[in-house]
Amino acid sequence: MTASSLKVGARVTLAAGDFQHLLDALAGRGYRVMSPTLEDGRLIYGEIGKVTDLPIGWTAFQEGGTFRLEHRQDQAFFGFAVGQQSWKQFLLPPHQTLWQAQREGSGWGIIPQVQEIPQFAFLGVRSCELEAMAVQDRVFLQGAHVESTYRARRESAFIVALNCAHQDPGTCFCVSMGTGPRATAGFDLALTELLQGEEHGFVVEIGTDRGAEVIRQVPRRAATSGEVDAAARAVAAVAGNMGRRLDTTGIQELFYDNYEHPRWDEVAARCLNCGNCTLVCPTCFCHTLEDSMDLPGAVAERRRRLDSCFTVDFSYLHGGSIRTSPRSRYRQWLTHKLATWIDQFGCSGCVGCGRCITWCPVGIDITEEVRAIRETAAGPPKE
């Protein structure tokens, strides 16, 4: 295959045995390759250097409040759905010192913060996760006030997407949200793992010129129509076997007409208001600012940290919190995620990744909550 045929949209096949060359090519271009990997028996996103750092031969059993890693029968590199962590931890760090100030005479002098912008290559980014980045792009990059840390990290990141195939669908419902399981945009390269029928390898779709340049450095051949079909079938199988379903018909009206639905009390009785759903959600972006000063009062610091709307302090206004009950906080979160987010940003805040279901310590399932409200929904308020 000639280099000139490596154009955007082209598909090539990369043998599993040559996967190391892809990692080397990315590292050679200065990227820190971040990927699903196992650490102490936990599936995380971390830096890898070798193919053997991938969770080869592992899958994950997922249910509400439950996640178990299990061995697969084969040697799939990416044979699992998403874990707890999401890429947002790299794009906007959960803790960040924004500025420091030092007392100078009767005033204060600002100590500038030097922001190191790491150059990441994200490997194995699912379609729902690409969509989550697109959601956060609307939050952080649109309008008059652009989030500079996010922009710098986002723009420099190289994205190797992964079309979902050969995995237990767990708590996924991307098909309901129109966000997967095939990556359609927003990647430099998109992989589909081939396990059955064909040799173990990857069909690689080139998404950008930058992606094509990386692929030029990797042993590959043009994908056969059989391989392309096998890849499409594997992804279609996942699409046809979603673990969850969420009916989004008239979803805004559903919420706006049901602020007083009894289901809010029912879910509040089970909800721990611990905040886990928001912290694992790849689109939840809320942060708070915390000021501190050293003991002598000479240096002050303002830090930003990831926050959650499930805390009492989150809605603290002058004189107190406006959402003191767990019921009001759960209702606020779900209503924002699925309805008012659309008013605010022009898209849903949910990408159907299922993290809030799996990683809720008591397995509260947003698809179930929406279904329960819908089943006994109030109509629009009468005039």
Added chain:
Amino acid sequence: MAPKRKPKLSVWKFASCDGCQLSLLDCEDELLTIAGAVEIAYFVEASRAMVKGPYDLTLVDGSITTAHDAAVIQRVRRASKYLVALGACANSGGIQALRNFTDVNDFIDAVYAKPQHIKTLKESTPIAAHVKVDFALNGCPINKHQLLAVLSAFLQGRPPMARSHSVCVDCKLQGNVCVMVMGAPCLGPVTHAGCGALCPTYHRGCYGCYGPKETPNPAALSAWFSQRLGMSEANLVRAFRAFYANAPAFRQESEAHDK
């Protein structure tokens, strides 16, 4: 302009293991700075110098378990402008509040050779049950960084910050994978943050050392422990009846399973 008088600090101990006031001595790197910023007027554990009140800032360690202590805390309060209760004992009654669930005389008879010499109250109670507490810093023991933040805030006249959200928030911010979803019972979702998610960071469930968080829901957590993780009623009682056994939310939950 006359030099500003250094605020007077006093530290008092009631029924406790001393761990919380030792957290102040544990501020090794910052100790000289603290000594420079405040006058350590009364701190028996650290210094024989005992300067009389009034005190600008008072740190109280321990719970009230005797009539003598119940009288002393009144005097301490009267001598203190701003009083901070430190730790599980001072803020809930501590592990010694296990007596509150039974008859303390049974313990006295079992433990002491000459029980007639023991004079104690039936219950171990938090400082706030006796006097007004201006700020509660939780933990068993407290976190020294939070103690420093409280001191710093006091010196600057700002409200201290010690977030009362769940351990889960701090745990996730550190990138920890949830131990409970991986199968280990964890009190993190109902427990006050402040420890830096110490146990989950080492893949252990949280023991609730910082007491109940804001708006906790222990009943929902117990239901999951029992139905999904197979925890017995006896172990549910033990889970909630530890360092913060007497804190209302945990007390109510352990009593619900103590049939």
